[in-house]
Amino acid sequence: MGLGGFFALNSCSQKTTSGVAGDTNAPQSTQATEVAKVATYQVPVEYYTLDNGLKVVLSPDKTAPVATIAAYYNIGFRIEPRNRTGFAHLFEHMMFQGSNNLGKMEFIQVVQKNGGILNGSTRFDFTNYFEIVPAHKLETMLWAEADRMRGLNITQENLTNQQGVVKNEVKVNVLNQPYGGFPWLDMPQYANKNWHNAHNFYGDLKDLDAANLEDVQSFFKTFYAPNNAALVVVGDFNPAEAKTWIKKYFENIPKSTLPPKVDLTEPRQEKEQRFSKDDKLATKPALAFAYHMPDKNTPEYYAMGLLDQILLQGNDSRLYQALVQERGYTGSVSGGINSGLGNMFNYNGPMLWDGSLVYDKTVSADSVVAVLDREIQKLDKEGVSQELLDLAIVKMRSDLYDQVSQLYGFGKADLLATFALFENDPKRINQLETEFRKVTPELMQKTLREYLRPTNRTILTINPLAKS
Incomplete structure (x- = not known):
């Protein structure tokens, strides 16, 4: 887990592409026809919203007997509280410290003992959590994600522990590395003028130390709610079954009152x-x-x-x-x-x-x-x-x-x-x-x-x- 997390998906692939698509001498009508063409490969998408505001996307794919479950929350480090830099990232770590029915680190064990992988990351505009598991474990993971959306085990011990983990991550990945944070962490701070786009997203050490239980509880109640989230299921599953399980485990989680949108x-x-x-x-x-x-x-x-x-x-x-x-x-x-x-x-x-x-x-x-x-x-x-x-x-x-x-x-x-x-x-x-x-x-x-x-x-x- 961490600010960068498990994946990058960035546009920096070092591939050499040769060949040219299309005919530069084609008449405009032909070019217009080419533009109008849609991709031959279409991703299956079923989209709906639960009564509590949770956005749900289902995309079946029978290529391999696995299922990917992704829970995305509309809270990234752009809109974390002032004087609490790094708070969105700190909270990402708190999501693995136990929930109503799973003890500390048990969420991770549920995934790994069933042959799956998982991670989470914090980005500009979202915090995400995902699990990739054997397809027959989909219901288990939907239950587990709903359990921590419903309520976290927020204790001073867990908070103090994760403050230390995140501070160490900052030291290892930024402060004690040559070119640490260059340019992905540095450049937004220099190029932008709006504080929300220009502060230290990893968090100043003093701000990380200043976080308290009240901050954590308020942050969770406000932003980790179904009406501020999207749940995606991709892979080898039966959509009708998935919809039944999602309704069973997520629909009765209460929504929150979201703050006004921040001017970015x-x-x-x-x-x-x-x-x-x-x-x-x-x-x-x-x-x-x-x-x-x-x-x-x-x-x-x-x-x-x-x-x-x-x-x-x-x-x-x-x-x-x-x-x-x-x-x-x-x-x-x-x-x-x-x-x-x-x-x-x-x-x-x-x-x-x-x-x-x-x-x-x-x-x-x-x-x-x-x-x-x-x-x-x-x-x-x-x-x-x-x-x-x-x-x-x-x-x-x-x-x-x-x-x-x-x-x-x-x-x-x-x-x-x-x-x-x-x-x-x-x-x-x-x-x-x-x-x-x-x-x-x-x-x-x-x-x-x-x-x-x-x-x-x-x-x-x-x-x-x-x-x-």
């Missing part, structure tokens, strides 16, 4: 920002760049997803070719949309497109930034041809299917849960490819000029203090 908006950035951070454990300099994204689900949002494929994803990407292959500044460059903490689909607020690299000491940060500018300007000057756009769609489609099939269907469950939570429409999973195919070369260039301008950018460099 970010002001338009009009000037480039540059920051530097000393790292006593790093032996080489590092650099990260970030640009504010278009609003989610707009045409420009889908265009940015395809620009990401062209510029950053895979060994055929413009930045990999320019920084690694041509100049040898670094051995790799990574990043993407919501990189390090998810993918371009599973968030609900302002977001960054970012990239990062560790580079040789003989190279200046300005040289790296100059390459970034050169590649973006080159793409702007030449324009995005239909051929290049088609290739980006092929790469995006490949990434989408990678995500959907990841970890016995957990990747599918992740998208279904977040689309249910944030858009109230898990069937969006079957519309994504169509949305990307609507993007035109003209929209790509318009999006590049507005969102990849230097004045929309934040640069963060790491100054290495350790001897190599």
